[in-house]
Amino acid sequence: MVKSSPFIKKFKVWTWMVFILIVIISFVTLFQPYRTTLEKMILENFVLTSEASVKTIDQFILRSQENAKNLSHALVQHGPLDDYLNGRMTSEDVRQLSAVSFLRETANQPHLTAGVRLLFGQVNATLGKEYLPALLSQIQTDDPHELQSIFLTGRDTPVLFIAVPLTANNQIYGYDLVLYDISSLTKSLNRDSLAFAFVDRFQEKQLFGAGAKQRQIGNAVLYDNGWYTGFCLPIDGTSQSLHVSTSNAVLYDRLDDILHLNLLGFALAVGIVLFLTNRFIVYHIRHLAGHAEKTKAVYMDIANRDQLTGTFSRRYLEQWKHANEALSLLDMTHYVLAMVDVNDLKVINDTFGHKAGDSALKYVADTMSRMLRTGDVIIRYGGDEFLVLLTACTSEEADHIFIRVNQALKADPPFDFPLSVSFGTALLSHVEQMDMVIHKADEKMYAWKQKHRMAYA
Structure with a gap:
């Protein structure tokens, strides 16, 4: 018994060394890659949440500019x-x-x-x-x-x-x-531990000072000074940007809690306990990753939706163009682009108020959604304009669809004023021709407006 004591001591030392080595290897090969992946997902959700807030600011600016021009x-x-x-x-x-x-x-x-x-x-x-x-x-x-x-x-x-x-x-x-x-507006933005501030170009450069780590997430460049993570988003219609920041302690709170808990489990586990702990970790990481993906999809939809009409926003058009830029001429043959304008929306706003004008816009969008097919895309392009992408149809068929939209608007109007749209359609044969096709459809839409002004007055 006494003679075996040195051996037992050495065995315990070697056992602890092997255990520590297993923990280190597991940390390097399992925890670090998962941490990097989860950090990226968290930052992507952070960016998407901020982009949804910028959409709110864009709409406030647009409405304020319209009100100022009305003066x-x-x-x-x-x-x-x-x-x-x-x-x-x-x-x-x-x-x-x-x-x-x-x-x-x-x-x-x-x-x-x-x-x-x-x-x-x-x-x-x-x-x-x-x-x-x-x-x-x-x-x-x-x-x-x-x-x-x-x-x-x-x-x-x-x-x-x-x-x-x-x-x-x-x-x-x-x-x-x-x-x-x-x-x-600022009260509604500063929520969920996110801090928002309006900065000019000079202030924006100062934020990315020496010592701050920078990281590219999508189109955004994030900085991390060790305490806070933030980035700047340009605001349409101004020379300023929206600076969004949050505390790293809040941003990575769930991530650090999960990793620290599991590292403690590694330190206490031996043998089969270590194996079960690994399974437990993988399960929870997959669950967190799945939750992050669902949250990402929700914020992606918020960022791409027009809050008033429920249609896609103009920001989504750039994503659609990027997703379809590799399509060949043959693939794009059956796309028709339509520009749709709500007739006399300015008169409706001035006569019946902006609330009635907003209701009219939403009613037109809902009517088009009912008349169009599942694969068609409706985008709010401007204050009273929609851009519609129709698949697998000709320009003549598209014209007929929007004639039926006008018939539906005229058949059972829920307002005290008539409601109709002017439209123009053009064939989209390649994504690179998008601007030219929009211009062509726009001209047809204005020609339609002039020709049918009395009919829908």
């Missing part, structure tokens, strides 16, 4: 400025009409906190005089004819600044400068 509608589209240019009205009369119209329209707009109209080089009307210096300081002179949109967050209440040039005969006679309160 100048009475001045530019309804005649006073044109009457002044033709000598039928004095500048003083134009200023008086303009000021009354501006103050009336701004009072009815949601989220608008301040505004000023500049006309003939002077301040014509002001809502919220305390904001006047801030509004005037934001005008960009690089391209004065373009509508400008800038998020201003360095204040108690974050706002969206929009500058709309007042033009006639390609000349600028003034600007509408407005601020929209975005506090409700």
Whole structure:
């Protein structure tokens, strides 16, 4: 017994060494690859969640820009400025009409906190005089004819600044400068342990400072400084980006818990226990991977859907083009592209309100979904436009489909106003011809609108 004690001690030492070696080999060959795979899935879901938030911002900007442009509608589209240019009205009369119209329209707009109209080089009307210096300081002179949109967050209440040039005969006679309160938007974004901030190009470069690790996930470049992971997404219609970040402790919380728990199981297991622990790990990792895939699919659908109509968003069109760019001429023969425009949506919005206009858009989208086939794709292309991709049909058959859509809209309208669409179709023979085909279908759609304007009025 005594003589065997040194052997037993050596055996125990060797047993522990073999056990530690097994743990190290298992960690390197099993845990590390799985950790890398799961980290990538987590980051992909992080990016998709953020892209869905950018879609919300894009829609807020689009609606705010439409509201801002409506302020100048009475001045530019309804005649006073044109009457002044033709000598039928004095500048003083134009200023008086303009000021009354501006103050009336701004009072009815949601989220608008301040505004000023500049006309003939002077301040014509002001809502919220305390904001006047801030509004005037934001005008960009690089391209004065373009509508400008800038998020201003360095204040108690974050706002969206929009500058709309007042033009006639390609000349600028003034600007509408407005601020929209975005506090409700920022509150809805900063959720689920995600932090959002609006940054310009200079601030964006500072975020990717020295020492931060960078990683490519899809089209996004993520940085990791050891404490936080984040990236920037460009915001359509502005020169700014949305900076999204989250704590690494929160981002990898489930991953670290699972791996630490299983490593502890490895340290305590011997023999058959080690084998069962490995099976347990594989099961849970597969379960987590399956959950991550399902979550990825959900956020992918959210990012690709228009929240109002339920159709695909314009972002999805780029994915469709990428997925079909390798198709041959023969493969693409049976694709027909259609541009569909909801007639008089601007009139419906102005007369019955934006809620009625939104309901009309959704009703048109639902009607097309019922009339089209499963493989056809409906994309909301603009404010009142849809792009439709039809498979296995000719242009004539596509025209007949949209004629039946108009018949369905006319047969049992649920609104107090008539509803119809104008459309144009063209054959899509190759993905590279997409822009040209869209232009061709667009021209046909406008030709249809002119020809049938009285019929669907």
